Amino acid sequence: MSRLADMxxxxxxxxxxxxxxxxxxxxxxxxxxxxxxxxxxxxQFIAILGHNGSGKSTLAKHMNAILLxxxxxxxxxxxxxxxxxxxxxxRQSAGMVFQNPxxxxxxxxxxxxxxxxxxxxxxxxxEIWKRVEESLSAVGMIEYRHHSPNxxxxxxxxxxxxxxxxxxxxxxxxxDEPTAMLDPNGRKEVLRAVQGxxxxxxxxxxxxxxxxxxxxxxxxxxxxDQGHIVMQGTPKEVFSQVETLKKYRLDVPxxxxxxxxxxxxxxxxxxxxxxxxxLVDVLCQLN
Amino acid sequence: MSIKLEHVGYVYSQGTAYEKHALKDVxxxxxxxxxxGVIGHTGSGKSTMIQHLNGLLKATEGTVYVNGENIYADxxxxxxxxxxxxxxxxxxEHQLFEVDVISDVCFGPKNQGCSQxxxxxxxxEALQLxxxxxxxxKESPFxxxxxxxxxxxxxxxxxxxxxxxxxDEPTAGLDPKGRDxxxxxxxxxxxxxxMTVILVSHSMEDVAKYVERIIVMDxxxVMLDGSPKEVFSHYKELEQVGLAAPQVTYIMHELAAHGLPVRTDxxxxxxxxxxxTRCLEERKILPAEKNILQAAQQKQPEA
Numbered sequence: 257m258s259r260l261a262d263m264x265x266x267x268x269x270x271x272x273x274x275x276x277x278x279x280x281x282x283x284x285x286x287x288x289x290x291x292x293x294x295x296x297x298x299x300q301f302i303a304i305l306g307h308n309g310s311g312k313s314t315l316a317k318h319m320n321a322i323l324l325x326x327x328x329x330x331x332x333x334x335x336x337x338x339x340x341x342x343x344x345x346x347r348q349s350a351g352m353v354f355q356n357p358x359x360x361x362x363x364x365x366x367x368x369x370x371x372x373x374x375x376x377x378x379x380x381x382x383e384i385w386k387r388v389e390e391s392l393s394a395v396g397m398i399e400y401r402h403h404s405p406n407x408x409x410x411x412x413x414x415x416x417x418x419x420x421x422x423x424x425x426x427x428x429x430x431x432d433e434p435t436a437m438l439d440p441n442g443r444k445e446v447l448r449a450v451q452g453x454x455x456x457x458x459x460x461x462x463x464x465x466x467x468x469x470x471x472x473x474x475x476x477x478x479x480x481d482q483g484h485i486v487m488q489g490t491p492k493e494v495f496s497q498v499e500t501l502k503k504y505r506l507d508v509p510x511x512x513x514x515x516x517x518x519x520x521x522x523x524x525x526x527x528x529x530x531x532x533x534x535l536v537d538v539l540c541q542l543n
Numbered sequence: 544m545s546i547k548l549e550h551v552g553y554v555y556s557q558g559t560a561y562e563k564h565a566l567k568d569v570x571x572x573x574x575x576x577x578x579x580g581v582i583g584h585t586g587s588g589k590s591t592m593i594q595h596l597n598g599l600l601k602a603t604e605g606t607v608y609v610n611g612e613n614i615y616a617d618x619x620x621x622x623x624x625x626x627x628x629x630x631x632x633x634x635x636e637h638q639l640f641e642v643d644v645i646s647d648v649c650f651g652p653k654n655q656g657c658s659q660x661x662x663x664x665x666x667x668e669a670l671q672l673x674x675x676x677x678x679x680x681k682e683s684p685f686x687x688x689x690x691x692x693x694x695x696x697x698x699x700x701x702x703x704x705x706x707x708x709x710x711d712e713p714t715a716g717l718d719p720k721g722r723d724x725x726x727x728x729x730x731x732x733x734x735x736x737x738m739t740v741i742l743v744s745h746s747m748e749d750v751a752k753y754v755e756r757i758i759v760m761d762x763x764x765v766m767l768d769g770s771p772k773e774v775f776s777h778y779k780e781l782e783q784v785g786l787a788a789p790q791v792t793y794i795m796h797e798l799a800a801h802g803l804p805v806r807t808d809x810x811x812x813x814x815x816x817x818x819x820t821r822c823l824e825e826r827k828i829l830p831a832e833k834n835i836l837q838a839a840q841q842k843q844p845e846a
Contacts, residue, residue, distance in 0.1 A: 275686075306718075307718035307719075307720060307721070308688055308689040308690055308716075308717060308718045308721060309688045309689070310718075355716065409584075409585050409586060410585050411585075433716065436715060436716045437715060437716070438585070438745070439583075439584045439585050439745045439785060439786075440584075440745060440747065440785065440786055440787050441584055441785035441786075442584075442585065466716070466717065466718050466719060466722075468719070469790070502720075505718050505719065505720030505721065506718065506719050506720070507719035507720075509790065510748060510789060510790040510791055510812060511790055511791070511794060513812045514791055514794065514812050514815050514816060514819075517812055517813075517816040518816055518819060518820070521816065521820055521830050522830025523820075523823065523828075523830050532790065532793055532794045532797060533797075535794060536794065536797045536798055536801055539798060539803065539819065539823075540798070540801050540802070540803060542823060542828050
């Protein structure tokens with residue numbers, strides 16, 4: 257039985273990649289996801305951290321049935337993804353945005369690119385235009401609607417890719433390292449757009465990233481290692497454990513590291529400081 | 544090896560509707576053994592600039608001198624320049640292609656005309672330098688992790704024994720530990736082989752931690768050129784061109800604004816922690832154990 261209240265739910269989810277030799281015979285298996293249990297409520301902002309090869313992208317690809325579980329179950333909005341009769345509903349519920357914006361844009365004009373998704377869903381033309389307008393406004397790209405995507409910056413392209421997913425009216429959007437190839441400004445633009453989606457459109461956001469500063473606004477942070485979820489909690493709870501995170505090849509935001517360093521030197525500074533304002537307040541009050 | 548760019552300009556697709564002036568009057572001198580960071584937003588001209596350093600792009604205006612020689616002069620050996628200035632592009636692992644790791648790294652020296660033995664020796668040496676364990680040498684490069692692939696790709700350039708190593712965002716897409724490992728390794732190379740290293744990066748935190756000189760590019764021009772402390776003191780100008788200072792620099796400025804008399808030029812966590820400690824101790828705010836120690840010392844005369 258799946259519970260309808262969860263946006264995403266997994267039970268003992270397992271996925272294995274097969275290693276093959278040149279003739280295509282299976283010579284070994286690598287378990288990328290190992291009995292993961294996870295629940296994500298609608299409207300939440302979830303961050304997934306983990307080193308390269310920890311299984312986070314493989315997990316993300318289960319969320320819109322690009323990959324299907326080897327064993328165990330993945331429910332998206334109450335629907336079992338292994339049941340192929342749900343495939344299109346699953347893909348419509350959970351949209352995905354990938355790392356490289358250049359691989360995700362197909363249109364020659366921005367608005368055409370954004371309209372591609374809803375058109376494929378068979379949405380009537382008037383409704384497509386309405387959705388294109390709404391989703392481009394939601395990511396702050398409406399003034400570029402008539403532009404050619406290949407003249408845009410990385411951050412702008414990535415926002416167009418997000419708008420393309422939003423136009424399909426998903427309940428949930430999964431972003432797999434959307435900022436990895438962007439400069440600091442591009443990163444900021446994309447994060448702002450993602451925040452806006454969650455606040456205004458009430459879309460569940462699942463963000464996979466290697467930039468620790470990007471997750472401090474999340475409701476929940478999951479940390480993955482060797483296909484397992486090894487830490488789970490609010491950003492404050494997770495980033496309080498500096499040494500544990502380092503063990504998992506991760507890091508903490510620079511301000512958290514500075515607070516931790518001062519704490520190690522014996523100053524009385526609380527755990528898990530995430531914002532520079534917090535640290536400035538604490539330091540100014542030391543007496 | 545010294546490289547000098549004099550009034551260098553570069554125009555893409557000159558004379559067409561897509562003409563773009565990517566570099567304008569760039570003057571730079573890159574001395575021996577320096578560790579240099581190049582920062583700038585997407586489209587600022589960083590990648591165009593570094594492709595002039597080994598003659599991959601030919602300046603449409605100005606000249607490039609290597610060891611005092613004009614590289615555009617007739618008869619200049621550009622092929623040997625390209626082995627002296629090794630360029631590691633973004634996502635270099637996309638360029639891996641051989642059946643196993645060691646053959647992939649041998650490709651460069653093989654093209655330089657080295658003997659099979661010499662190729663293997665150089666490949667082994669290069670793989671050691673990037674810290675890839677020997678058990679992977681016979682593996683397919685495609686079976687390695689992202690960080691390992693990138694090491695192999697960097698080794699492929701090192702095997703050509705360049706004197707200058709230019710890396711375009713070598714840590715993009717790597718996890719934090721992988722980021723630190725690659726950069727620590729590069730720093731080690733620079734120290735051990737006295738190589739000149741030029742690092743193009745989008746991470747202000749990384750350049751602040753590793754390099755001794757930062758070149759800031761904007762709209763095809765060099766906007767700032769100096770030590771990390773000097774460059775990041777212009778954080779307001781940097782913000783205007785889509786960049787920023789490391790987070791700790793902002794913290795120092797805010798502390799100063801709140802009346803804590805700290806110097807604001809720290810650019811790394813270590814420097815910031817030292818400066819805050821100094822400032823707090825001067826104000827007689829001491830770490831807990833020092834407080835106890837001091838209290839104990841004050842008590843002693845009475846005893």
